[in-house]
Amino acid sequence: MAVQIDHMDEFTKKDIAEFISFVNEVYGVDFSGYSYNSLTRRLARLLNLKGLDSLYALRFELTNGHIGSVELINEISVNVTEMFRDPEVFNYIQKDIFDYLKTFPQFKVWHAGCSSGEEVYGVAILLKEHGILDRSIQFGTDLNTDVLQAAKTGVFSGVDVKEYTKNYMSCGGQYEFSKYYSAAYGDVIMDKELSRNMIFSQHDLVKQSSFNEFQLIFCRNVVIYFDQDLKERVFRLLVDSLCPYGYLVLGSKESLIYCKVFEELELVNREHQVYRKKGIV
């Protein structure tokens, strides 16, 4: 569905700021750190989806209960995700990061902003192929509760299987992707063994703090929606959640080298945006 882009001409920074302030006051979710362009795009899309013609109308629908707050938050946040997105990154991870993980009897992985969980299942598959799935605990967190529910079921649309199969092969998967799911009524159900060590829960990167220490953190294409201040705060949170020598993997077109927190990291691979936390100085 094409975004009805005429709405965007009408949004001023002030309109958006007022709406976001309303959402924070009433629902306690703070989108003020999101980039103006991203918010413009998300809100225009939401208005189009609901057949509304202004932010004022949207606010009205929220106050009279025709649109729920959970739905609002779930539509503003971006929920797109894929399995083995940028397969060459997952190829690299298997070659360079898994050896580090193998040095631990137990290790923890955090997928911050995991959406419906495809990335988490993908990594579970690769961990299994390297014989270290049993030692892992993978946490998948997101602001959006609907997608987390979907992630917990381990059921994905069959429409994406072809693409994921290609990605799996490109990233160096050792077997057949079909080994890891069973097909039913147009959907695929991921092998339950993969999710045995997975925990999905809601976590707000904006408002909440660190909740554990991890050997590996994925935060791919999440902070691209944030302005510089919020980005710095989130990267601070992520680095605080990394154990010494732990790895952080961003989206391949993101970077944190201009952020303050970069002092505590090494850029291990620029092309794949992989960073490593320095040891205790």
Place this chain on the structure above:
Amino acid sequence: MFKAKQIIFIAGSAGSIQTLTTVLASVPKDFECPIVIVVHRKSNIYSQLHKVLGQYCCLPVQEVEHGEKMKIGTIYLAPSNYHLMVSENGILELDYSEKEMFSRPSIDVSVEFFARAFRDKLTFIILSGANSDGAVGSKKVKKFGGHIIVQDPSDCVSATMPQAVIEANMNVDFIVEGKEIIKSINEILS
């Protein structure tokens, strides 16, 4: 506010790479504008398109990194599997949201931002392509006073995309063969 004589935005899909290399090869070393390229690309395929294009051009061609500011005399290629946005200050942003018309990058999504940010300083060039992505966006270019150069549909491998832009607008500024596009750009610049 980002300042340049014009911001050159080149878009295309199936069959556009050949023409793109022709246009890039004709860009002089002292070209006073940034060039932004959005072409439909396959995702999750390791691609060195920016290097391939770079071989035809004397100016550097690079894939956009999220948050970078446009510079005069640099050519920016939208990476695959992201939408490309821009602000008035010339900062390029990426977005990983739903595909539009099955495309990501989507030409319509980008043009919407470029037209609003740069207004009459935007030159939108549409090349060969097999769907009509870009037609809706092109109306915004005109709305905000920018220029449109269309590759003559008869000169294209796939006429659908340029044809859709012609049909969406009362007047486009130029309809020319691929090899004449640089002349049209120079006419706009002078």
